[in-house]
Amino acid sequence: MDFIISIIRALFRHRWVIISVTVLISLFAIFYTRHMRGGYDVKATLYTGIVSGYNLESEKRTDWSIIQNSMDNLISIIQAESTLKQVCLRLYARVLIKGDPNKDMDGITASSYRSTYDHVRNSPHGKEILALIDKTSEDKTVANLEKYMKPQKDNYIYGLFYYNHPFYSYNALKNIKVQRRLTSDLLDISYSSGDPGIAYNTVSILMEEFVNEYRRIRYGETDKVIEYFKSELERIGQQLRNEEDDLTKYNVEKRIINYYDETKEVAAINKEFELREQDALFAYNSTRSMLGELERHMDSNAKQVLKNMQFIEKVREASTLTGEISEAEAVPTNQQKNDQSLDASKKRLTQLKQELNSLSDSYVSHKYTKEGTSRTNIIEQWLEQTLAFEKAKAELSVVQDSRRELNERYVFFAPVGTTIKQKERSINFTERNYLTVLQSYNDALLRKKNLEMTSATLKVLNDATYPISANSTNRKQIVIASCVGTFFFLVLLFILIEFIDRTLRDAPRARKVTGFKIVGAIPYSNSSPQSKIYFQAAIQELSNSLLRYFTKRKSPELFIVNLFSTLEDSGQEELGRQLDEFWKSRNLRTRLLVYGEDFQTEDSRYLLAKSVTDFYTPQGEDILIVVYPALIQSNIPTELLLDSNVNLLVSPADRGWKTVDQQLASQFLCQVNKSDVPFRMCLTHTLPNAVEDFTGMLPPYTLLRRLGYRFSQLSLTEKIRSGSFRKRSEQANNDDE
Known part of the structure; x- marks a missing residue:
């Protein structure tokens, strides 16, 4: 409280x-x-079509996170620095092209044109900037400004955007607010400016630049992807065609129609010729053995028959025909010609066999050999075996030649197959790569079409309107x-x-800070009458408080008041003189003792004093006021402190209670702690309101002063008694007189 x-x-x-x-x-x-001035608000509504619009890439289930991300991207693009930079340049160009210094033109106010034109004209490069303005084309002007704009400190256009211009700077344009309307496809764009034309044209240009910037960003990345896939598709397609042409050329060079069927056919023919070779070899060996056996059983006549030239020629012709017949039967060529030649050869062979039998019969003299073997049978058997041998020999030769040709075919087909497989694998890999790139290319085209549909749905639902009245x-x-x-x-x-x-200031604060009891407060003293009244009232109140402690005389039969302080210049000497004068005015016998004047603190009589009489001789006084030096300068003997009626610590109210004050006061309390001598504190250099805590209300007693005093004392419901205040006012006036 x-x-x-x-x-x-x-x-x-x-x-x-x-x-x-x-x-x-x-x-x-x-x-x-x-x-x-009140700002001019301009609003516009943009329909995005992201939530409810048709999407070629979307699935049946709606992904709200993707939708929210798309809406955030749109908002970020609108508020992006690049978009606002384009808005700044186009707005600046439009103001200088369409504006007029005397009247509003096409939504451009005259004031905005004048401020913009004067600003650029007074710049160091004003003429150079104005030369960039093409009155016939806004796009050309923007292009000129973009070329002129460079990231340099002294570049006017660069500074126009990055400094603090109220219309064209980034700090001004970033106040454009973009907010999604609940969970719909609508975006609300609002902007406020002190100029209605600037606000209107800013929002209008922003709508155009946003759509263009969105298309540049989205189409730019998609077009690059499409261009990449298209180039890759052409490259891989050309590679695939080259590889296929190379395989065709290789098949033509190697005379390959169908490698796998041909190799199967060669394998089947090889197996067949292996069997025929075995049969031919078996027939060849058997007929050769049979001929040897028959020749061993022949007599001289039979052998002469064999040596006959005519007989030999016919046998040789028969052998030749037999070989041709065997070869024709083994390896057929033209079916019709083969049949005719084979029939002719067989007829001639039959005829030769008959002729040989006739010749052999004419040379045989005996029908049987000595072993009992018929000579006619031996010659016939020999002729048959000879023909069979020639046939087997011819068939074996034919089969062996075919086997050699087949071996050459194997040698031919082995590397050809490996090469064809390598080329086919390369073609297959290239084809799969081509199909993959083709799928990606189609996806990119689908993506572009989807973006075209998305961009087509970006429509300004509510256009910006020119504001007529300003906001409050x-x-x-x-x-x-x-x-x-x-x-x-x-x-x-x-x-x-x-x-x-921790400034003492008044009695409550001094009591809180120091913990000592306060008996009085003395204000500043000056020459004004009101100050004198306050000072006299404070001295009177302090005197009355001190007189209450004069209940018992101290030795030597005196009432003693000790005044001291913790630091120098605390006002204890002045306070002692004022008390001395006041008590003398009341016909009291008083005496003021001041250190350095009436006694010396370095004197041994003072340092070892047990009573005031040790360094002062009383002269019939009733009250003795002793002013001691500051505690920081000299110590006060304990006996002198105990031999007094009251010990009064004097401290200025405008000084803070520091640690040194607390230390000195604590040491002093240790000296007088066990005595019954009161220890009190008095404030000097206080304000008048601090004096009123002891004296009550002081003049002047005006109504405002009375109310202020009541409030300062928290007497909020106290009844004002005008009569008592009037009496006190008259008394104060009498005191003044």
Whole structure:
């Protein structure tokens, strides 16, 4: 409760500071906001079509995270620095092209044109910038500005966007607000500016630049992907065609129609010829053995028959025909010609066999050999075996030649097959790669078509409209906020100061900081009549408080008051003189002893004194006021402190209670702790309101003063008695006279 009271008193004490500073800040706010104008709001609505629009890539299930990401991307593109830079350049070009310094033209106000034109004209490169403005084309002007804009500090266009221009800077344009309307496809774009034409054209240009920027971003990446897949498709397609042509050329060179069927046919023929070779070899060996056996059983006549030239020629012709017949039967060529030649050969062979039989019969003289074998049968058998041998020999030769040809075919087909498989594998790999790239290319085309559909759905549902009236300003709110903010800031500041400040200032704070009892407060003394009244009232109150402690005389039969302080220049000498004069005015015999004048603190009589009489001889006084030096300079003997009626610590109210003060006071309390001599504290150099805590209300007794005093004392419901205050006022006036 005491802390709350002290806070209220502190605020009441600084009431004029709080009120004056608050009023001053409020006046400043009123002065600096005198030119404030209400902003012009322009709004537009953009339909995106992302949520409910048709999408070629979408599945049946709606992915809300993708939708939210797409909406966030649209908002980010609208508020992107690159988009706002294009808006800045186009807005700047439009103002200088369509604006007029005397009247509003095409949504461009005359004031915005004048400010823009004067700004660029007064710049160091004004003529150079104005030369970039092409009155016939806004696009050409924007292109010229883009070429001129470079990231340099002294570049006018670069600084126009990155400095703090109210219309064209990035800091101004980034105040464009973009908000999605609930969970719909709609985006609300709003912008506020002090110029209606600037606000209107900014939003209008933003709608155009946003769509263009969105298409540049989305189409740019998609077109690059499509271009890459297209080039890869052409490259792989050309590679595939080259590989296929190379395989065709290789098949033509190697005379390959169908490698796998041909190799199967060769394998089947090889197997057949193996069997025929075995049969031919078996027949060849058997007929050769049979001929040898028959020739061994022949006699001389039979052998002469064999040696006959005619017989030999016919046998040779028969052998030749037999070989031809065997070869024709083994390896057929033309079916019709083969049949005719084979029939002719067989007829000739039959004829030769008959002729040979006739020749052999004419040379045979005996029908049987000595072993009993018929000569006719031997010759016939020999002829048959000879023909069979020739036939087997011819068939074996034919089969062996065919086997050699087949071996050559194997040697031919082995590397050809490996090469064909390699080429087919390469073609297969290239074909699969081609199909993969083709699928990716189709996906990219589908993506582009989907983006075209998405961009087609980006439509301005509500166009920007030119604002007619400005919004109400928040000037009143600014003034009120500055007033209230200043007031509460000062209140909190003084509360904080009240909480941490250790300046003694008044009796309650001194009691809180030091813990000592306060018996009086003495104000500043000056030549004004009112100050003299306050000072006399304070001295009188202090005198009355001290006289209450004069209950018993100390040795030597005196009432003794000790005045001392912790630090120098505390006012104890002045206070002692004022008390001495006041008591003398009341016909009291008093005496003031001041250190350095009436006694020396370095004197041994003082240092070893047991009583005041050790360094002073009484002269019939009733009251003795002893002013001791500051405790930081010299120690006061304990016996002198105990031989007194009251020990009064004097401390200035405008000085803080420091650690050294607390240390000196604690040491002093140790000296008088066990005695019954009262230890009190008196404040000097106080303000008048601190004196009123002891004396009550002091003049002047005006109504405002009475109300202020009541509030400072928290006497909120006290009844004002005008009569008593009138009497006190008259008494004060008499005192003044």
